[in-house]
Amino acid sequence: MARNRTPRDAESTRQAVALSTLMILTFVTGVVDAVGYLALDRVFVGNMTGNIVILGMAVAGGDDLPILGPAIALAAFTVAAFAAGLFLRTRRKEWGGAVTGLLIAGAVVIAALGVAFLIPDAADSEALILTASTLTAAAMGMQAAVARSLAVADMTTVVVTSTLTSLASESLVDGGIRGFWNRRLGAIVLIFLGALAGAALLVFGPGVPLLLAALLTVVVVVIGHRRLFTPARREPVVA
Template sequence: MRRYLTGSSEGGSSATVALLLLMVLTFVTGVVDAVGFLALDRVFVGNMTGNIVVLGMAVAGADDLPILGPVIALGTFTLGAFVAGVFLRRRRKEWGGAVTLLLLAGTVVLAGLGVAFLVPAWAASSELELIASSLTAAAMGVQAAVARSLAVTDMTTVVVTSTLTSLASESLTDGGIKGFWNRRFAAIAAIFLGALVGALLLAFGAAAPLLLAAALTASVVAVGHRYVFTPATASIA
């Protein structure tokens, strides 16, 4: 019988762990988006809505905004999500081997870019900035596809506009101030704190926040594979 992230007591425990892990990935999105916007020529690597808005204003010639970076980030994010979707399409709502491998690939990308920014000759290179924003966006596309596949409510890891809407229009109207303190608020707080930490770490160069993001993603992979992983044989009814 298939073991979903919700359902039985074991599934409920897995669901709790999955929720916490996706909160960590939401924090990671805040970290890397701070890097993208502040250090990689104002490119959002996780929030594609921001890139579309920036691109629209850039095409209008406003404030000397970049065009190439957001366009490539949009493309690589989409490509990352597509590739992840191909691997995940047969096993939704569960942590299979594909989830582990996809997040591990994102870890390698973030770690590799962090190391690259430690090389003085490369750190100030505009080429590395473009490569970093492109590859990080691809990693975030993979992460977003994984989060969508796991389908933990209100945990997309990359978008909080819909989460904020749900918090205001549902949680607050149904439960008043008591309804404010829930996973929706936690998701918003996580991406805020991630951006805060990412911006502060940029004082030590782009390598610091990228390596932190890689370490956190690696931790998610390790914990998720240990406590949420569903063997392929469990998918057979």
């Protein structure tokens, strides 16, 4: 006889689903960052730390590094994260309509860029390359804002330096080798695998990995909206 699910069981399930969705989005970050750096003039579209470092070296005149692409991507990421934060600020730690809408918007943008790159000779267009790095960075800014809003521990989807630090200085110190196998390691491995997949798929052009990233984002939206969606609470009307 199956036992009744307790509120604690339900909450554990929700947390597991939320963790899974953000793990997939972490993989997506690896995919699009590989595309950005290798095909969009060495622009990181998800990891803004990389762009700031590139800009610093470029301003110093290092190795003919780009300035315009990383600078615009950095601005687009920041503006999009700010705009997303305005939509999300009233419902932190919940999967509401704003989360679904923002992720769908990002997926549509990335998919449209993927289709554009399927056009013959499009990958050589400087205008499309700059547009793609800018809009993809904006999509990732929205994704990062969603991840912070959902507040799943150690899952930012776009940054793994802090995750790696936590893994080494906390998990390994406190739990030894047993503390190594956790979500922190999972996030690091997934962004690595995403970058690996993105780089490998570039043999077919930037469009294919971008379409994969868009598809995976849609998968996340479907899972999250079905399993985690929380309707907005309405205040009772006082007569």
